[in-house]
Amino acid sequence: MRDGRFAPSPTGSLHLGNLRTALLAWLFARSAEPVGTSGARFVVRMEDMDRDRFREGIEEEQLADLRCLGLDWDGPVVRQTERLDLYEEAISHLDEAGMLYPCYCTRREIRKAVSAPHGPISMSYPGTCRRLTSRERAGLEAAGRKPSLRVRAEGLTASFEDRILGYREGGSDDFVVRRNDGSPAYQLTVVVDDAEQGIREVVRGDDLADSTPRQLILHRMLGLSEPGYAHVPLVLGPDGERLAKRHGERHGGITLSDRLRAGERPEGVLGWMALSLGLAEPGESLTAEDLIPRFDPDRLPREPAVWRPEG
Ligand code: GLU
Numbered sequence: 591m592r593d594g595r596f597a598p599s600p601t602g603s604l605h606l607g608n609l610r611t612a613l614l615a616w617l618f619a620r621s622a623e624p625v626g627t628s629g630a631r632f633v634v635r636m637e638d639m640d641r642d643r644f645r646e647g648i649e650e651e652q653l654a655d656l657r658c659l660g661l662d663w664d665g666p667v668v669r670q671t672e673r674l675d676l677y678e679e680a681i682s683h684l685d686e687a688g689m690l691y692p693c694y695c696t697r698r699e700i701r702k703a704v705s706a707p708h709g710p711i712s713m714s715y716p717g718t719c720r721r722l723t724s725r726e727r728a729g730l731e732a733a734g735r736k737p738s739l740r741v742r743a744e745g746l747t748a749s750f751e752d753r754i755l756g757y758r759e760g761g762s763d764d765f766v767v768r769r770n771d772g773s774p775a776y777q778l779t780v781v782v783d784d785a786e787q788g789i790r791e792v793v794r795g796d797d798l799a800d801s802t803p804r805q806l807i808l809h810r811m812l813g814l815s816e817p818g819y820a821h822v823p824l825v826l827g828p829d830g831e832r833l834a835k836r837h838g839e840r841h842g843g844i845t846l847s848d849r850l851r852a853g854e855r856p857e858g859v860l861g862w863m864a865l866s867l868g869l870a871e872p873g874e875s876l877t878a879e880d881l882i883p884r885f886d887p888d889r890l891p892r893e894p895a896v897w898r899p900e901g
Contacts, residue, residue, distance in 0.1 A: 592618060592619060592622040592630045592790050592791040592818075593619065593630045593631040593632070593633070593787075593788050593789055593790045593791070594615050594616075594618050594619035594622075594630060594631075594632050594633075594789060594790070594791050594792075594793055595615065595632065595633045595634065595635055595784070595787065595789050595792070595793075596611070596612045596615045596616070596632075596633075596634050596635075596656070596661075596663075596793075597634075597635040597636075597637050597780070597783075597794070598612075598634075598636065598637065598652050599636075599637045599638065599640065599643070600636055600637075600638050600644060600645065600648040600649040600652060601640065601643040601644060601645055601648065602643075602645065602648060603648065603651060603652075603845040603847075604651075604652050604655055604845065604846070605825075605833055605834075605835075605838075605844040605845055606825055606833065606844050606845075606846075606849070606859070606862075606863070606897055607795075607824055607825030607832070607833040607844075607897070608795075609655060609656075609659065609846060609859075609863070610822075610825055610863045610866065610867075610895070611793070611794060611795050611822055611824075612656060612659075612661055613659065613661060613860070613863055613878060613881075614793055614820075614822045614867070614890075615632070615793035615794070616632055616661045616662075616878065617878075617881060617882065617885045618630075618791055618793045618820060618885075618887060619631065619632035619791070620632060620882050621882050621883075621885045621887075622791075630790070630791075631664045631665070631788075632662075632663050632664055633663055633664055633665060633668065633787055633789075634653070634656065634663040634667045634668070635667070635668045635669075635670070635783055635787070636649055636667060636668065636669045636670065637670055637776070637779065637780070638669050638670055638671050639670045639671065639773050639774065639776070639779055640773075641773070649667075651847075653667065655845075655846045655847075658846060658850075658856050659846070659856055659859070659860060659878055660856075660860075660877050660878035660879060661878055668783070668787065670779050670783065673779075673782075673783070673786075674774070676782050676783075676786060677774035677778060677779055677782055678774075680774075680778060680781075680782045680812055681739065681767060681768055681774065681778070683812060684741055684767065684811060684812070685739075687811070688742075689741050689742050689811060690739045690740065690741055690742070690767065691719060691720060691722075691739070691740055691742065691764075692719065692722075692727060692737030692738070692739060692740075693715075693718070693719040693737055693738050693739070693740045693764075693766070694719055694722075694727075694730040694735040694736075694737050695715075695718050695719060699718070700713075700715060700716070700718070701713075703716045703718060704716050714763035715740065715744075715763040715764050715765065717744060717763075717764060719737075719740070720740075720742070720744075720764060736770040736771075737770055738766045738768060738769050738770040738775075739766065739767050739768040740764040740765060740766055740767065741764060741765060741767050741808070741811070742764055743762040743763065743764055743765060743804065743807050743808075743811075744762065744763050744764045745761065745762075746761065746762050746807050747759060747760065747761045747762070747803060748760065748762070748802075748803040748804075748806035748807050748810070749803070750802060750803075750806060750816075750818075750819055751818075752799065752802075752819050752820060752821055753791075753818065753819065753820035753887055754796070754820050754821055754822060754823070754887075754890060754892060755796065755799060755821050755892075758799060758802065758803075759803065760800060760802070760803035760804075761803065762803055762804045762807050765777055765804055767808075777801065777804050777805060777808060778808065780805060781805050781808040781809055781812065781814065782812075782814075784817050785809065785812070785814035785815060785817075789817050790817055790818060791817060791818045791819070791820060792817045792818070792819050792820070793820045793822060794821060794822070795821065795822060795824050796821035796822060796823055796824060797824060797832070798821065799819075799821040802819055802821075820887065822890070823891065823892065823893060823894040823895065824894050824895075825866070825894065825895045825896070825897050826894045826895070826896050826897070827896070827897060828896060828897070828898050828899075830896075833897055837897065837899075838899070840899075841899030842899075844897070846859060855875065857875035857876055857877060858875050860875070860876055860877065860878060860881075861873070861874045861875045861876055862897075864876060864881055864884075866891075866895035867890060867891065867895075868889065868890070868891055869881050869884045869885065870884075
């Protein structure tokens with residue numbers, strides 16, 4: 591069973607690229623071979639932990655977009671802000687195993703510490719707070735510094751067989767699992783949620799492929815079962831850059847409501863997505879349901895798609 595999910599952050603409108611990823615995640619789940627009597631579940635999870643970037647009304651808009659494209663989901667929408675206990679439990683588990691340490695570094699200090707005079711800047715955490723003495727910690731606390739919590743993962747590696755990218759492996763630094771405002775960090779919440787929700791196949795944009803080794807390391811530390819991964823190619827603008835708002839300026843915009851306002855129909859938008867995935871002929875207009883029998887994960891394009899305003 592390949593239970594899947596779509597996990598947007600309610601921080602801004604979904605654009606055609608995000609919606610194409612949602613369509614793919616839905617197709618992976620909905621076209622999975624039924625095991626027993628029921629097919630794979632598809633769930634929607636709102637990754638709403640980042641309260642600084644949270645925007646009122648965006649969740650409703652994102653869900654309306656999915657519905658408008660005929661992408662349905664099973665069970666209630668899950669919100670991370672309603673599951674804080676689960677994340678705290680995982681953090682305590684890591685802490686009891688001696689895997690965490692407080693880090694007092696600011697972003698600027700890390701940037702300064704890792705910018706080699708003659709080389710590329712690596713944003714890996716250099717381990718500054720790993721070996722602080724308790725006296726040094728007390729000093730930093732007394733100075734009003736609020737620590738984040740980092741997991742001891744430097745030097746660990748993980749590999750996985752991605753359904754689209756093939757074999758991948760990568761290393762890790764000591765990354766943050768709880769931010770200094772007390773909220774759990776993405777790398778932790780995503781792991782806890784995927785395991786707790788029984789997700790067997792994570793389908794998401796390939797910009798997140800580099801995060802996967804860290805997430806697998808956490809799955810292992812927490813003794814949670816690991817999902818499979820399919821990192822799907824992104825949609826680019828005509829200039830070859832990742833699709834962004836500016837690509838839609840002067841052409842009516844790149845969100846679903848922009849496209850509908852510009853006179854397109856949901857079937858037409860889906861038709862473009864399907865064409866870009868090799869699942870439809872030019873000009874075909876269809877429903878998401880129509881794509882299920884045509885979908886073959888092994889024949890997906892490996893290359894990014896380019897959105898051209900003229901269609
Ligand atoms: N919430 C993340 C985003 O909107 C996606 C995380 C994931 O799919 O693992 O980019």
